[in-house]
Amino acid sequence: MSLDGLFKRTLYWTNDLLHGGKIWNIRKDIASVLSDSESGKKKQDEKLKELLDWATKNSAFYSAYAGKSLHEFPVVNKLILVENHDANSVPKEKIPWQEGDIFIQKTSGSTGVPFAVPQDTRKRQRRIGALKYFNDTVGFKSHEKLGQCRIWTKWHTKSKKQIFWENIYPVQVGNLDDSKMAELVETIKSKKLFALRAYASWYDFLLDYLKRGKCTKDDLKSLKVCLSISEGLNPATKEGMMELAGIPIVETYADEEAGTLAHQRLNGTNFYLNHADYVFECLKMDSDEPAEYGELGRIVLTDLYNYSFPMIRYDTGDTAIFHEGTKESNGWPYIEKLFGRKMDMVFDSNDQPVHPMNFGRTLKNFDTIRQWQFVQNDQYKYTIKLEVTDESQLEKVVSELKGILGEKADIGVELVNEIPLLTSGKRKPVVCEWKH
Incomplete structure (x- = not known):
């Protein structure tokens, strides 16, 4: 003091x-x-x-x-x-x-x-x-x-x-x-x-x-x-x-x-x-x-x-x-x-809640990723939207996400030019479309 x-x-x-x-x-x-x-x-x-x-x-x-x-x-x-x-x-x-x-x-x-x-x-x-x-x-x-x-x-x-x-x-x-x-x-x-x-x-x-x-x-x-x-x-x-x-x-x-x-x-x-x-x-x-x-x-x-x-x-x-x-x-x-x-929380392939911060902590370690958005489409189906400088690390990204979501997770990769903004000017990094 x-x-x-x-x-x-x-x-x-x-x-x-x-x-x-x-x-x-x-x-x-x-x-x-x-x-x-x-x-x-x-x-x-x-x-x-x-x-x-x-x-x-x-x-x-x-x-x-x-x-x-x-x-x-x-x-x-x-x-x-x-x-x-x-x-x-x-x-x-x-x-x-x-x-x-x-x-x-x-x-x-x-x-x-x-x-x-x-x-x-x-x-x-x-x-x-x-x-x-x-x-x-x-x-x-x-x-x-x-x-x-x-x-x-x-x-x-x-x-x-x-x-x-x-x-x-x-x-x-x-x-x-x-x-x-x-x-x-x-x-x-x-x-x-x-x-x-x-x-x-x-x-x-x-x-x-x-x-x-x-x-x-x-x-x-x-x-x-x-x-x-x-x-x-x-x-x-x-x-x-x-x-x-x-x-x-x-x-x-x-x-x-x-x-x-x-x-x-x-x-x-x-x-x-x-x-x-x-x-x-x-x-x-x-x-x-x-x-x-x-x-x-x-x-x-x-x-x-x-x-x-x-x-x-x-x-x-x-x-x-x-x-x-x-x-x-x-x-x-x-x-x-x-x-x-x-609305931002998702569930893994074993139906357990996954804190959305998990994805940011993992994806920040890939230097080719410029922007990302993770979407849960259904119980086992997920999409990772990525803006990348090159595609060299995509397989590794999916592998790391499976470590979070479980091997039953079906993870699709969608390459985009930009992640859309919310009205607040923020980007929503994690989206759950599945009605749990």
């Missing part, structure tokens, strides 16, 4: 205390709920009852469900909430704790459905409190120096004043050539960054830079933890960073619509859910019935604290395998395996 971080952290918490200690008390509340499922479940049930009562009285969209239990409410998705945005929005005048205007949290719209979620003052405070709580669990205390690695735009940036007082240093990762990586390493060294937060795939670039001898373990010695966001992390990258640099990478699970949903612990692979702020359900892939523990299902959440735009039984679009509570999870259910968006 640094004196600079201690000084700014002390100022922050003192200021919070002078304003009622709201963030401090939220952090304490989250810790209390998650520390014991028996007492925590009672608190969660109370907050759920309050939310459902509020929503049915103040949201036109939910007014028909007065007196219903949670499981009698409809499962909704992003498109449904977008179509019913006005009916579900609650005016700020009705929210007693609201300070100023309602905050509008915008998502990227990477699925082709942009989403603007109103969030009231208390909800925003809960997001901050949860972030600080989960960071604490991996040894990253508030206001230690953080490198925030993301694509920074003119609509989302930080002023010099914010950088100084928050100790958050923006790192642009739109381009990741060696010159950019050199700038990052120099920032880590000169600013003595304590932590990094970055897209999971970005750590592949950092590890490669380290492996090629472009930087050393000593260059990164100030880093104590790396936080991975947005994508599934390659286990080999996690292992490589620990082996070569002694730096643990912790995966986080969050979305822009709600906030921090789950978090790994140091040197662990399970995701521990934020039951203090949400009620989580794992529903079957083909119905709204509960999935069994150990069965692949859809993650559906109810946000207990957004009173300006209730999100009840919201299908996140993510899939996971839940595990029943254990001593390590303080009795709360947790995520044993987290997968990406359900």
Whole structure:
């Protein structure tokens, strides 16, 4: 820990205390709920009852469900909430704790459905409190120096004043050539960054830079933890960073619509859910019935604290395998395996789910591939679309994919000039056309 971080952290918490200690008390509340499922479940049930009562009285969209239990409410998705945005929005005048205007949290719209979620003052405070709580669990205390690695735009940036007082240093990762990586390493060294937060795939670039001898373990010695966001992390990258640099990478699970949903612990692979702020359900892939523990299902959440735009039984679009509570999870259910968006997930020839990041981690090793897209057409039929500089490695590509999918996999190769873009400007690398 640094004196600079201690000084700014002390100022922050003192200021919070002078304003009622709201963030401090939220952090304490989250810790209390998650520390014991028996007492925590009672608190969660109370907050759920309050939310459902509020929503049915103040949201036109939910007014028909007065007196219903949670499981009698409809499962909704992003498109449904977008179509019913006005009916579900609650005016700020009705929210007693609201300070100023309602905050509008915008998502990227990477699925082709942009989403603007109103969030009231208390909800925003809960997001901050949860972030600080989960960071604490991996040894990253508030206001230690953080490198925030993301694509920074003119609509989302930080002023010099914010950088100084928050100790958050923006790192642009739109381009990741060696010159950019050199700038990052120099920032880590000169600013003595304590932590990094970055897209999971970005750590592949950092590890490669380290492996090629472009930087050393000593260059990164100030880093104590790396936080991975947005994508599934390659286990080999996690292992490589620990082996070569002694730096643990912790995966986080969050979305822009709600906030921090789950978090790994140091040197662990399970995701521990934020039951203090949400009620989580794992529903079957083909119905709204509960999935069994150990069965692949859809993650559906109810946000207990957004009173300006209730999100009840919201299908996140993510899939996971839940595990029943254990001593390590303080009795709360947790995520044993987290997968990406359900539309992006495929299954091998033994009908087992395959994380889409598998393909990127394999195909990046073929220097003739410029672009690729993997498609599951049917149960055993797959297509790999490739833009290549030459055809010398095609047989090896198919062989490697069979190693992922099994020998029964029928893999066709389609050579293309370009992989089409989504409306967001991104390329969708993994597509499942098979209705599992």
